[in-house]
Amino acid sequence: MNAFADIEVIGVRHLSPAAANAVLGTLEKSKPKVVLIEGPADATDLLKYIVHEDVKLPISLLAYSQSSSRTLAYPLVDYSPEYVAIKWAFENDALVKFIDLPAKTFLALDEESVDLPVQHGQRHRLDVYKELALDAGESSYDSYWERNFEHQHSSETFREMSWGLGAALRKLEEGDTNFHHLENLTRESYMRRCIQDELDSGVSAASIALILGAYHAPVIDSQEHIMTNKELASLPIHQCAITLMPYSYFRLSRQSGYGAGNSSPLYFTHMWNSREDKTTGYTSRYISEASALLKKKSYKVSTAQLIDAGQLAASLASLKNGVVVLEDLRSAVQTCMMNNVPLSISEEIWDKLEIGSAVGFVPEGLVMTSIQDDFSRLLKELKLARYKTDQLTELKLDLRENRQVKTAKAAFRDLERSKFFNQLKFLKIPFADSREEDSSASWIEKWFVRWRPESEIALVENVLWGETIKAAVTAKFVYEIQQCNKLVMLSRLLRQALDCGFESIISHILNKLKNLAVSDADFLDLxxxxxxxxxxxxxxxxxxxxxxxxxxxxxxxxxxxxxxxxxxxxxxxxxxxxxxxxxxxxxxxxxxxxxxxxxxxxxxxxxxxxxxxxxxxxxxxxxxxxxxxxxxxTDEDLAKQLQFRLSPALASDIAIYWFEGLISYNAADLVHNKFLWESMSLYVECLTDDEFKKALVLFRRTFSQFENDSKKTITDILINIWGLSKEEATEFMALELTEKESELLDELDDLDFDDF
Amino acid sequence: MSDLLRQSAEDIFAEELDFLIKNEKNPIPDGWSMSPKSVLLYICGGKVGSKTISSKFIGHKRLIEISIATLLTDRSLLLVGEPGTAKSWLSEHLAAAISGDSEKIIQGTAGTTEEHIRYSWNYAMLIANGPSEEALVKSPLCKAMEEGAILRFEEITRCAPEIQDALISILSEKNLAIPDLGKQIAAKRGFSVIATANTRDKGVNDMSAALKRRFNVVSLPAPVDLPTELKIVKQRLTETAKSLSIQAKLPSEEDVTKVLTVFRELRQGNTLDGKSKLKIPSGVLSTAEAISLLTGAMAMAGSFGNGEVTGEHLANGLHGVVLKDEQKDKVVWEDYLEHVVKKRGADWRPIYEASRQLL
Structure with a gap:
């Protein structure tokens, strides 16, 4: 007999509006006293913060430890069925818990460390979904899901269908012994244990609702294996911390894995927000938005094109089951409205249209990582708190000692600020940026400061490097130094270490430098x-x-x-x-x-x-x-060298390259050297016709590097050398090119050195 | 076998089309001979019960879906692309599947007039008896509208822009006015236009924005990678060889791959491994040309050789295809031979030697 039979089990897909709707419908109808959700059990304490009034979605649970390379991110958005369930529970005084394996076990379940019987020809988990989609004639699982599940309105139908899907997927993976499958079985037995615990504590099965992935729904049966005490004790554990961090739609669109991402969050957000609105369909909204974005980019789009796009989308959908999905909308908009739009612009438009730029918010002090704490503390100390806004502000720092203040700390505040900004830059936390200026003075720095919601995310992610900013910077430096095997990379780190003010790192780098310098003998690197x-x-x-x-x-x-x-x-x-x-x-x-x-x-x-x-x-x-x-x-040496280098015995291109090198450094001085031009003139006179042609091309390039007034000076000197009067010369220069001369010049353009 | 040089698609594939129509399970739109799903199946290939439908178009399935969906609405379809990317081929097969008739064609040239598009007169009758139904000589467009079939307008951009614009009203109103007879020909359901246009070429005019707006534009790309192109070429070679009764064996896969490698590298301007840059010849080097090159090589082998395609035959073909502009292309080809082909080892030797001799 199945003791779990009366539990309201709702199989969902993470990040699906239809699933969220089904959850809401079911909860409203059955009004359970306990809501159990598939999520890391050790994050249950954070549930109350998720529904805090100042928290703005999208957010994510983040489980991390400094000693494991695996992290666990569990994003939540407005249309997450899990989020909807959590919110409902809090609003209706129901108990809510996470009942999946704790994060500390997830982090420890490293694929390599687990002893598994390996079979050849193992299907990777994600391929099952692709297979299913291809069989149905769809190009991706997302399209398959949307076409068959998303635009389903009744909760009961959704639940039935998702149960069926879960069962079908299970059948496909039956007998697999790869890591993912075994991990799933372990999780399921753990979840059953948690459910059993609830029943043992006196709660009736009928007053429990369970929200979990559709894949797991069919096996919520007390007659399946429930994790024993021994098994529980033997679960691997990797100590970790769990926090709540703001998240962004951008990151969501690129994520994969547990709590897997969703490639078009904005599209689904709109679908969720307008679920009550029967007047504007999601297709019309998508197409009109696309048109608005195109107009912003100055591409003309007529209303007729919008109508045509709508028709084409419906037409495309009719080749399948008639439900228009995102892929159809995109193809329709592309074909009818974006004919002459270049690829880069259209990519931008898809991003704006489907992904969106939403970034969440978690108020300070709510749930903070140590590094966020440290960051706030430093901001206060350096009196930078007021710059933590989305407004771009310019800040000038004077690195010298400020003699007009009382404390030693205040005296070097600007220097400390500069170090702080450089540390953040090194950690790739976007806050302050400096521009390379031809230093008006070496102690003045100009910074542009702006705190964006994404910056918070970058800040939190750095907690993987260390608990504090200083620790994170040190750890990252150590890592980078280790990875360095080229002198150039090391030298760049040196500068960064100086700018961050980390003296100990500098000696660390110098040590490595000692060992590298001998073997890495390249002139440029040196x-x-x-x-x-x-x-x-x-x-x-x-x-x-x-x-x-x-x-x-x-x-x-x-x-x-x-x-x-x-x-x-x-x-x-x-x-x-x-x-x-x-x-x-x-x-x-x-x-x-x-x-x-x-x-x-x-x-x-x-x-x-x-x-x-x-x-x-x-x-x-x-x-x-x-x-x-x-x-x-000496002047004598100069004369000798010139004669030597500009002698007709040498090939003319060698001579002219030498000349080019000569004037590439500090030419202004040389320009006035009369002797130089005399030697040059003599040289040119000794060239044969062919050599002169060759030389002319090279001269063209060389002389083009002179500034205009230098050119004038040279002309004057040459006129002098050749004994012309100024008037004769000006007259000659002013003459138009004869046809033959123009021809010759054109020929020069076509001259190819390979002809020689 | 028929004595026609090239049969139409609906004749060659009559068996498949009949099968699909007989076993149709989905609703058929008015004027169509089969459902859109069947059209998709016919073009992309697949299985229906025990029968395998051959694939006519090897490339992105999505493009075919969009093309079919376009024809379901009241919009017309414009297929654009570089020469040799299967536009006319696709147009023919779409018309064969949807209307069962791919022969309502207007072939666009610089000399196309409005009469070719709309209608013209039997002038003797016109003068003798005045305007009448019998004196009217209907264009393929008229016939397509009357029968509710697909009109194929090939190379539409080669017509003068003013002539192209004759279509604008017709495509919106879906009827053709004949003022001389005081009547209109209204299009029956199932009527649509599939036009094709080249992008890169001399003699290609612009299309007015008003006309472009009446079309859904689907751009056909050159085959995305070597394996796709190989598949296309192999299939076409088998079909063409059969229909032309060439007395030669099909070239080996290695030989076809060599030819396609040359084509792709010269098209892109760099070797397939991306290491060396190459000069680009003036011609397009499309897949269609590769197919004719290989067919030509087979013909040569069959008529003058022992039936097996050799490096010499391939070299002859390559020489002809690559060197379109004597001066510039010669430099490009020589450069390619010396720096790429020569260094490729023993199995490219025959091609190298033969090509060098021709230069």
Whole structure:
């Protein structure tokens, strides 16, 4: 005899308006005293908070522990049957409990740790649903469900159908021994135990209502296996915390797993909200909304097109059973209204139309994770509480000591704020953003502050890293450092560590740096790293972080980079840009922190490169320019080098690349050097016709890099060299191109280096 | 076997169509010969009881559903796409299934006039006896409206825009006025228009917005991936070879895959593994061309060879298809041969050698 026979069992699908409606209808009719719901048993205490008057849906239960990679999210929205049941219970003084396996067991039930007999050819759980859908001629389970279940009005019919569905699914999975199936069986035996406990405490079966997944409904029978005490005691446990957090429709649309998501929450929300309204159908609403969104994007849509879309949707549905579902609406709108709309815009419109941007709210202090607590505390301390709004505000921070306040704490408040903002950025919690400014001063920072509902969600999620902001940042740093196997990534972390004010992390990173630097010998990486190290050295003091430990590293890595210069300069045109930037970086460091680096070794490397003939000519030219700039080249040397580099014996493209490299750094000085242009002019005169053509193309590119006034200066100098008068020259320049000349110029455009 | 070069769809598949009509269980819309579900089955293929219906269109089923649903409403269907993406093919089969007649066609060209679309006169009779029913020469559009059948308007955008616009009123009012006789031809239920238009080509005009509005536009894409294209090509090859009685064996799957690989890579502008970029030739390199290339190769093998398609035959075909514009395409093709085909190993060798010889 089935002791559970009189229980009102309602099989549902999470996040289904029809299911929610059926639940409401059934509860209203049978008025139970106890409502049992499929949800983690250890979250029962949080039920009262779910219905708190200040809580705004969508929200989610979150079970987490810092030592497990598995988390459990259980979202609730307006049309969740579970939520509807909870609300009804509280409004009607009924007892409500969660009766599924506790979250601490779920988190411990790791697929790998469980001993299971494995069979080949195991169907993954989700495929059963897909199979069912395909058999019915639908393209997805969502469409199948909507077409057959969603637009069903009577609660009784819904319950019967969902029971049938559950039974059919069970039949398909009979005999499976994969993890999911066995997990299901365990959960069911646990739930039966909880029901039995209720009956044992004196409640009659008829006064109990049970809301659970349709899959489980057919086996709520006291004659099936009920979990024994021994089995209960042997359930694995992983200590965890459970909290209530705000959630968003966006996240809901992307979720999968327990309490699985729903890819079009806004569409279903509208369906739920207008269930009483018989006048506007959900199809008309969808199509009109789509039209409104298109109009906002300036796409003209005529009323006739809306009518046509409606007809097409109905027509498409008639190929199945006549019930219009989301897929039909979307196809109809796409075909009739969105002909000339590009893909990116239409994606945006689907998102706005079907997913929506709703974000929930859980009032402060209600149920808080430790990290939220910590966050509020810090906001108060740093006097940033008033910036926690959805309004974008600009905040200027002065990192220097404020001498006009009384306490030491207040004196460096802005610096602490800057550190705090950087920590939040590192944790990817959207709150404050700075823009890279050509620093008017190194101690001024401009931040843009804005707290959005999504920020709360990001904040809560970081509790997985640590209990407090500081702990989370530290843990994340440690993790990232471990993952780092490239010098460049490490150097980026260095800067972030400085900006966050974590001195201990810096030494951690430097340790790893020691080990990497030797094997990771790449010129570019070294130049990046030196750059970050010099940043630390320069700005350590303003941020009140001791960065002395970086100094020996800077010197050492700088030296290594110098040694690698020649080797890396043996590259082709594609890479020369990167190497050149690396050289610029090292030069900058050599200029600014000359006490910490071996400047003479750098100059030696540059000399080598600038004298070399078998390296990338652009880089050789650049090296020479850098040396010129440091004023270690005499005029005589300059003359020699020019003659050497611009001699007709060398191929013309090599010469011009060298020239390009030369003027790529600090060209303004060179422009005035008369001797340079004399050598250039002599060189050009010695070229043959073919070589001149080649050279012309390269010159075009090179000279285009000069500023307009530089160009003028050069022209003046050249005029002088060639002995023309200013008037003759201006006249000549003003002449229009002859046809032949235009032709030749056009030919230049088509010139392809592969022809040579 | 018939002595026609190409039979219409309703003749080739008469057996399947008859079977579907006889075993129809769902309601049939007015003027249609079978229910929409059966039309879907006919085109996408499937099983009805013990009989297997062959698949005519291999691609997104959704597009076919939308096309059929469009024709159920009073809207007309416009199939657009690049040349060679099965627009006319689909149009033919839809008409064959829905009306049992795919031969009410207006073929659009730059010289199409309004008379081709609406009606014209037997001028001798007109002059002799004045306007009368007998003197009227009805266009396929008139016939389709009178019989409640599907009109196929091929290459509608090749007609001059002013001529295309003759359809605007007709499609809204669903009747054709003949002022000279003082009467109107009202469309019977089951009448609809399926138009096709190319997107990329010379000689393609724009369509006015007013006319476009009368159509539901369904865009047919090129086959999404190699396996789909392979399926399409293999099926068509078997059918064409049979109907043209080519005395050759079907090319091996590897050979077909090679040809399709070449087509896809040149179409996309990069190798299938995404590693190298390629220049794009001026032609479209559609699936239809791949099919004719392979059919041609088979014909060559059958008539001049020993019945087996070799690399040489394929190379001949490729050469003809890829090099549409002598100058530019030659560079593209050579580049492709040297940098991609040559490096692909032994089984591409024959194609490489033969292609090189032709250049």
């Amino acid at each position: 130049s990046h790293t030196c750059n970050e190290l010099s940043y630390l050295v320069k700005y350590g003091s303003i941020r009140r972080v001791n960065t002395q430990a970086c100094e020996p590293f800077l010197g050492q890595l700088f030296y290594e980079a110098c040694l690698l210069l020649m080797e890396s300069a043996d590259c082709d045109e594609k890479r020369q840009g990167d190497i050149a930037s690396g050289m610029h970086r090292l030069q900058k460091i050599s200029n600014s922190v000359d006490s910490l680096v071996d400047v003479s070794r750098w100059q030696k490397s540059l000399q080598e490169l600038s004298n070399a003939t078998n390296r990338n000519p652009f880089l050789s030219g650049l090296a020479f320019a850098l040396l010129l700039n440091q004023k270690v080249i």
